[in-house]
Amino acid sequence: MRAVVQRVARASVTVDGATVGSVDAGFLVLLGVAAGDPPQAEGLLAQKIAGLRVFRDEAGKMNRSLIDVGGGALVVSQFTLLADCRKGRRPNFLRAAPPEEAERRYLGFCELLRAAGVARVETGSFGATMQVELLNDGPVTIVLDTADWGAGPPEAA
Numbered sequence: 001m002r003a004v005v006q007r008v009a010r011a012s013v014t015v016d017g018a019t020v021g022s023v024d025a026g027f028l029v030l031l032g033v034a035a036g037d038p039p040q041a042e043g044l045l046a047q048k049i050a051g052l053r054v055f056r057d058e059a060g061k062m063n064r065s066l067i068d069v070g071g072g073a074l075v076v077s078q079f080t081l082l083a084d085c086r087k088g089r090r091p092n093f094l095r096a097a098p099p100e101e102a103e104r105r106y107l108g109f110c111e112l113l114r115a116a117g118v119a120r121v122e123t124g125s126f127g128a129t130m131q132v133e134l135l136n137d138g139p140v141t142i143v144l145d146t147a148d149w150g151a152g153p154p155e156a157a
Helices: 043-053 098-115
Strands: 002-015 018-023 028-032 062-064 072-077 120-123 131-145
Touching: 002 043, 002 072, 018 028, 018 072, 028 062, 028 131, 043 098, 043 131, 072 098, 098 120
Parallel strands: 028 072, 072 120
Antiparallel strands: 002 018, 002 028, 002 131
16 A cells, blocks of 8 residues: 655545545545555554654654644545556556455545544545645655555565
8 A cells, every 4th residue: 555645734625516525634645555455554554644743742843643633634545656657658557456445445444544543534535536635734745655564565577
């Protein structure tokens, strides 16, 4: 699984002009599910994101987690995070999980994020064309990939 985590002052996602998910201060998480991700990937990633210490403490240091600050998470499925652009100009998405598996694991990740202590977890609309709007705070943007932790599929050759 691959995630782009952005610390936000607010974020929302709309489909056909209607807001389907939004959060105030917290994270916007763009989540890509790879084919062959092991079962533990969702839990490892949820724990990592819930505990990332990237929010300021009283001294101004990035020392508090999403749970510590009571922030929310807007999680948007994004298979394009698994694009392979090494050859040619058109990305291929062969590493992305099939839609049925990706949706199941995306929703499972959201549940595990809630179980990890994140009070408010909002979602986009899986498979829809979405407009994502955010006010990045910092900016703070972190890329996480469970394959880098030995908890994901090997990189394609």
